[in-house]
Amino acid sequence: MSNDSRFLLSHVARTGVFALMVCLPALLLYCDIHWLTDGVGEWSLVELTQEGFLLASALAFVRLARKRVDDRRFAVLAAGMFACMLLREMDAVFDLLLHGLWKWLAVPVAVASIVYALQDWRAAVSGLVRFLNTRAGTLMTIGLVLLLCYARLIGLTSLWNGLLGESYIRVFKNAIEETTELLGYTFILAASLAHVAQRMRAAATPRVEAAVPEQTLRQL
Structure with a gap:
């Protein structure tokens, strides 16, 4: 086969x-509406998949931290960030125990991961730069921008109130906002798995160093 x-x-x-x-969020929304008939509630497939993807992303970087010493500082920082995002997504569950409990759980996770990364900040920055120089890094950037910027803007209540007026129903806004978030989480998971797999392959590949024979120079 040719190149x-x-x-x-x-x-x-x-x-x-x-x-x-790209199709996954819409397919899960379809299942929520037509099979489970629960809209986009806290226990919908869309919401549960978001949490599952965040958990998988965090665990992927935990594995990287365990296997690659040179990536450990960055990997712990990334795992801590996704763990905090997971706790935020599960706020409704934690609110059943204590309102705002997720914040008290996320703060020590964030502080611990940041402090650990700062103990060797050069290694953390080096791991981050190495990640951003890959396709996975680009995909991660797209996912985070979708999640933190576009999803927040498209989910503004004032936007949907202005568009629908008296016909405004919150479930419409939730459907768009939550599926956009899931799309961002999908990119994040794909980037996490791709980067960790690439670094694992790099660790498993033995380095072949060319042997340079020593030459004895004699001056006549």
Whole structure:
């Protein structure tokens, strides 16, 4: 098979995976509406999948921290960030025990991961730069921008009130906001798994160093 054919097949495969990633939030929303008939509540497939993806992302970086010493500071910081995001997503569950409990759980996680990373901040920055220089880093950036910027703006109540007026029903806004968040989490999970897998492969590949024979120079 020629290089062009391999490239085209690889591109088609990546496009297919990307299409599945983009379609997943809409498919889960369809299941919530037509199968579970629960809208987009706290126990919907959309919400539970968000939490599952965040948990998987955090665990991926925990594994990286355990396996790669050179990535450990950055990996702990990333795992701590996703753990805090997971606690925030589960706020409704924690509110059953104590209102705002998620904050008291997230603060020590955030502080511990930041302090650990700062103990060797150069290694943490080096791991971050190494990550951002990959396709996974670009995908992670897209996911975070979708989650932290676009989803927040598209979920503004004032926006939907202005659009729908007296016909405003909160479930419409929730559906758009939560599926957009899930799309961001999907990109984040894909980036996390891709980066960790690449670093694991790099660790498993033995380095072959060229042996340079010593030459004895004699001056005549």
